[in-house]
Amino acid sequence: MVGKSEPGVVTLREVAEVAGVHPSTVSRALNPATSHRVSKAVVRRISETAERLGYRANLVAASLRTGRSHLIGILVPDIANTVFSPILSGASERLAAEGYLTVVADVPDGGRQLDLARSLVARQVEGLLLAAVTRDDPLVDYCIAQRLPAVLVNRSEARRRLSSVVSDDALGMQLAVDHLMDLGHRAIAQIGGPESTSTGYNRHRGFLAAIAARGLAPEAAPCESAEAYAREAGQAAAHRLLEAHPEITAFVAANDLLALGCYDALKARGLRCPADVSVVGHNDMPLVDLVAPPLTTVRISHREMGWEAADLLLQGMRDPSASTRTLVLAPQLVVRDSTARPRTAARRRGAG
């Protein structure tokens, strides 16, 4: 016989019995939304009894009855990735304010996402925050088919069928490119992220657009995309670029880890940063201000991103007919020491 929970756990019924009222009255008295329907005196008696007995409502039972779990699921590709921590933190702050708790599912970017989502749905989560989608993700189809409120964070989906909160990737790239060109760079390469992610895709296009806007020929701006947002992948891409285009004086990376991989490649080739080659990252993740040299990067406020996504999700839950919205946060360029005038420009300037 299961279900007979540990003795000592007080139920609503017991409180009712001790207080000498009907269970429904206890329920009403203890629920702030309905306690006005019970006389003051009884409310007090019940509250006292509940307190004395150490009564704690069983939210699982309440969930079953009301159909509301007050649980939100968050799918992240890698909790250990420092980018997601602030997103999580911001989201859970916003959700906690409304009485929601977050169930975190760390899903190793393989094909298990859908399983996880299903498992969360089985647990009656009321909404989903998705931080791990690709540009064309079956997860999105799933949420739509299930009419499950969901919001994308950090990455968006090609068809914009769900609300999302993202950084303005085009602007980020423009900031990076403008900064480098203002310094005098004229041979700028991009290390892009995986094209399957919106960030990889958009930052790549943003880079090209920024280059074109400044009138630089595409040949002067070669691109390579890394297979993953990882240091090793960045290093490999940087090597490929330097091999094919030795004239490069600056790198724009789609992500800080890629930028750090770029550092590795430069070091391996005996090139100094920023003296020989400048590097710009993206995200401004913790500690990149301390690496050598401190990384110039495009800052994204991931905490705010998480907060806003949670907020959007709450809105969507309240009003399922609300239109899907894309909230675009403006990134900010943080100039540190990994960018400087290119040697040629410096020389030219010295000569002029």
Place this chain on the structure above:
Amino acid sequence: MVGKSEPGVVTLREVAEVAGVHPSTVSRALNPATSHRVSKAVVRRISETAERLGYRANLVAASLRTGRSHLIGILVPDIANTVFSPILSGASERLAAEGYLTVVADVPDGGRQLDLARSLVARQVEGLLLAAVTRDDPLVDYCIAQRLPAVLVNRSEARRRLSSVVSDDALGMQLAVDHLMDLGHRAIAQIGGPESTSTGYNRHRGFLAAIAARGLAPEAAPCESAEAYAREAGQAAAHRLLEAHPEITAFVAANDLLALGCYDALKARGLRCPADVSVVGHNDMPLVDLVAPPLTTVRISHREMGWEAADLLLQGMRDPSASTRTLVLAPQLVVRDSTARPRTAARRRGAG
């Protein structure tokens, strides 16, 4: 009328009706643990029907009946802190393997921990992983009083009333001190963490013990504890120590962030690391291999820690009478470039 979940959500009863059997039979057929009690043919028919109708069990309902939520709560002081991400990651990996999902509560180290814990209990979590306890924490009393399986991670409690998984702080300090003394340092200061945390307390004592074991006089090993595990606090403590003991040639920090704060203080005073002063950190958090200079530190495998804690929790849940255990993980010294021979020793060596 709530509780009438969205139309289109298939229930057990509907599956039963379509398959022409009793709901209880469907329940048994779909549960791997009981499906052997149903004939092969019927199991298949039911499975097909369920599949066809897109049936998804409502785990909330199941929880209510069985008293098992398959939910584990994790209390962390700060999700955004990069130390906790791998703990979370390791724990959720282990728990997911047993069908448990994790509910993360990010609790800002104030007094709300108990509230959060209560809220998790109300949601019928089956166990708690506590990564945010102090050496004498009311949360521990609460878990014991509630007979709630709980395991401490990263930090332990003075009275060892709950199982915990921690790093061997004494050993960590010994590794750090031995390394520095082997290099020739004889004036080593410690920047400790908050004494209210077991890590702060134990690392401080470990440091003193290691110093004593090598026969160094306590006067040659001054200590300061930082108010928090934060860069600024480390910087302040380093300044205090350098002010009072200008002869210091090496710092042992209780945590990497404190060590990085120490870098800040050295820089502010025009001292070079490691040329003038060596620094050893603790944790080996992500990216400290890239800061300038790459940090020599005591590595703790936080991911493993989280995994083991989850494992211990599962054991404790299976057998509530099991004795509490303390699992001590051995840390490892990772030597990078922030430690070197002290100038005096180098000079002496050069002269000899």
Place this chain on the structure above:
DNA sequence: GGAATTTGTGCAACCGTTTGCACAATCAAG
């Protein structure tokens, strides 16, 4: 080939709340 056992399915209670409805008591209005 009849008794003893096993197998497969149905029945109904139960987990702990919530809530629409009913109804008595109290109050306000005329």
Place this chain on the structure above:
DNA sequence: CTTGATTGTGCAAACGGTTGCACAAATTCC
């Protein structure tokens, strides 16, 4: 002092599964 509205409480049926028990049918055993 009736009539009508309001207030406070109880009743019982949910919510969607799970499971002990009962019992018919199929199987095994001697």
